[in-house]
Amino acid sequence: MTVALFIPCYVNQFYPEAAKATLQLLKKLGVNVVYPPKQTCCGQPMANSGFEHLSQGCNDLFIDNFSGFDYIVAPSASCVLHVKDHLHSDKDEKQAENIRTRVYELVEFLTDILKVEKLDAVFPHKVGIHHSCHGLRGLHLAQMSELNAAPYSKPQKLLDMVQGLETVKLDRADECCGFGGTFCVAEEAVSVKMGKDRVTDHTKNGAEYITSSDLSCLMHLEGILHRNKSAVKVVHIAEILNATV
Known part of the structure; x- marks a missing residue:
């Protein structure tokens, strides 16, 4: 298979190590990865602010960049959900629909498409998982706690394969961090x-790191941790899954 790597603009600008880890991890797993160099923002900020009608240029460029690949993978649940739900085209709606069915967030791609059962990763730390709202309620990366249904967590399944990692149990496992874009x-x-409530839940339960599939949430939490002079750090899940001694 050939996978096109979609790196959202804020990941590219502020957290390039997460982008590199995503690329390296996919290559370790035997995936042929291509990075379309002319990609830009997917248009989510404009759409979330009520200006979706002005984001058609972003849609057209996304279609130009990511057509013809088996899958499109990104280390961002919120951007992937936006593309899945809102990518349209006045020129070629059939191609837009095709892309909407082939774009995946990294965690769901590893669990649902590659069906990874083993990882050669080592991360000897206590880690708290933050389930972003887009990942949880949009992409269904984990079961929502308010539902009377069998629990599952795709991020937890992958983290359980990491040597030395201990997941801390939170009081409110799927509470919103308060970022919410605009x-x-x-x-x-x-x-x-x-955000302070979310940080407190992790710190009081002993987390050394907070991880998530959404760096937008982690950026918000990192700012609060920094202002509180906390020793707790944030790290994208790709960096953990790609970590070695």
Whole structure:
């Protein structure tokens, strides 16, 4: 199979190590990876702000860059969900629909498509998992706690394959961190309070690291940790799954 690597703009600008880890991990697993060099933003910020009608240029460029591949994989649940739900084209809607069915967040690609059962990764630390709202309720990476249904967690399944890693149990496993894209700008005080609650849940339960499939959430939590002069760090799940001694 040939996979096109989609690196969201904020990952490219602020967390390039997560992008590199994603590429390296996929290659370790025998995947032929291609990086379309002309890719830019998927248009999610505009759409979330009520200007989806102005994001058609982003849609057209995304289709130009990512057509013709078996799969498209990205280390970002929120951007992948946006493409899955909102990628359309006035020029070629059939191609847009085709791409919507082939774009995957990294964790779901590893579990659902590659069906990974073993990883040669080592990360000897206590880790708390943050389930982003897009990943949890949009991509169904884990079971929502409010449902009376059998629990599952795709990130947990992968982290269980990492040597030395201990997952800490949280009091509220799938609570929102408060980032919410432009919500953290429009409702800063509420956003910060939610983020502080999320950080507290991890720190009081002994986490050394907070991980997630969404670096947007981790960026929000990292800011709070930094201001609190906390020793707890954030790390994208790709970096853990790719880690070695």
